[in-house]
Amino acid sequence: MDQEAFGHLLAAQNAAGTTGDILELGSYLGRSAVLLGDHLRPGQRLTVCDLFDSEAGDADNAAEMTMSYRASLTRSGFEANYLAFHPELPTIVQAPTSVLADGRVPDGSCRFVHIDASHLYEHVAGDIEVARRALSGNGLVVLDDYRSEHTPGVSAAVWQAVFTGGLRPVLLTPMKFYGMWGDPEPVRRVLLARDWRAEGFTVDEDTIAGAPVLRLNNALRPAARRSGARRLLLDLLPPVATRSVRRALGALRTWRRPGAQRA
Template sequence: MTAAVVTATPTSPPPQRPQDIPGWFFHADREVFGHLLRAQTDAGTAGDLLELGSYLGRSAVLLGDLLAPGETLTVCDLFDSEAHDPENAAEMAMSYRETLTRRSFEANYLAFHPRLPQIVQAPTSVLADGRIPAGSCRFVHIDASHLYEHVAGDIEVARAALAEDGLVALDDYRQPHTPGVAAAVWRAVVTSGLRPVLLTPEKFYGTWGDPAAAQRQLLTRDWRAEGYHLDEETIAGARVYRLAAPAEPPTAPAPQPPTPPRRSTPRRLALDLLPPIATRTARRVLAAARRRNS
């Protein structure tokens, strides 16, 4: 999470577009979720979707769009419940408490979908009890607590929930203020067979299956032709892609003040450096000269 693009107020009107929902889900990842999950469906891969950490629904609404018939989206979030440990409680108080309620999540979700997803209002650690059937998911989005112990647990939940070539997306794997996420993600890569597929500035995409299959699906879109930066890297001999979007399209164009006519640089410098009385005299002389010349 870097910055919220839209902030909620108690009287926020219903969102018109998913990107009007406050949250931390940005352009490149919206496009990657859409592309990879539609590609799975087109290839005949069915499975449920799971999100750990939904906040006000910005990413959950898109996951709801990407469900194929017969599939289920489950979201797990504390919403307005208490965290079970002091560090997680501090994280909640600092980042989410003022704006987050389960009711706001539900209202936002229902602005775009006729039915709510399955909601688990609890710490994500409860999902380790097997309530998500093993191997039932094709995609898991991890974006809940950013503390190492929690993320490490969430990665284990994802590993159990995912089908063979299922994908996991992990938020904030490289932000300066979330070192615990980085530690948990790269530990899983080194010790538990999580294989990187794609890195965006915000999210790590990986699989415990075959990364080449997902990478082939990624490359069916010509990202570079659309202005994205796409690079190929290797990590310990394994291929991984890096993708970054062109600048986030503005949510609403800011009104611009009329641009004053530009003066030539030496003349502007001279006017800026002269004392105010001399500047006024100089401006009068210049204006008279301009009138004479026009």
Template structure:
């Protein structure tokens, strides 16, 4: 028996996906939903793949968007041993004893009648072709933060995605994950990945038609729904930045570069940004 078979489940069943521990916030929930719904409306079919699933918070949403004949595959070490010392140290620091397959399965089954395909292994195991080439329409990469692993995961995603497929890459800008940033921007400048959208936590891109996607992204009234939306140009490539704001706040200014204060919040790591905002709220209160 594996530890996934024997681990007790003591936590109460989550009532909403937000009850599931994890780092999948409002902006990314909305972008995931918008992108997946856009694909369905356009007749773009295909499976969905998640590399690194933790306790299932994002997988639950991905499962909600499966169409007939499509499947969701999640790949995670869960409570298995890491493949190398660096990855083992990363797992010990980030998750300790919280990440188990049994906990993931319990959370997922609280919202869906059956489990996705679960691959309990390093994400590098998917480089062997077990995900058919071109079979996926959406891949979420949120596993190791080590450069070598993320670079490999991006190549797994690229092979799995169809012509109009989309990739979401987590932790592309956090202070403690420079390896992710290196792998993501390497993919942009050296491997043809086209950036579409950034949130404080995730990078969204495609090896397909990024321009059409960006035009459609701008049609939705994100600002009217409480989001800030800005446009950036990086080495001739335009992309949009989306962040959730309290809709009770004054409306943001015109699309373009942020004010210095907002730009500072954008480039800080998320934990520092949240601390700065909490401090500001205390001062205003």
């Protein structure tokens, strides 16, 4: 759903004639960067900042890198993935995202900033400040992992920015927070103009400290109904036999699928 939300908001910016660059803090292997690159217009620049396979500048960040990313995160992997979809690479800053506080991204130059770098509170708070300075008045910031149980530092930095830093929520999904420091009402209208429900999503409206915010989620699919005979069989069999029956039924469904490989 975030792929759809990114595309919808970026396309709406282009349709409205909104100008500005795009910035990504934390790119991993390039999936979101590829999508951001799809929406660049002539004269606009995508800048990505990530440590990739460089060493982290502090012990806590190094520990997080080692635990989660070190084995797979390489600049060569990012570049190969990006070039599979685009003819040239974005501007790459291989360094801690804190270096962007030096002004190399001009104030007010960006229309969209995606933050998915460190999960440590101090780093995320700094990344949010980089985004605030980089964004134009109607620009959007998107933050990943704002509500995951293993990333409390992101949650703390995001809600601190909301309640003390003027960041205004626009859209919440299970994984990402969308907000801005400008007037969110035009973006709300853009989001509500799309029939998300027809595409299998739910859209709800909530309020945070009196300000409206939209919530986007996947629609729940009804559970598959079992036949009466199958329910009785699974209820009566001992647990070990029940598991065997479930595995056999699952294998049969896979075998019957169109295009499934046959032994």
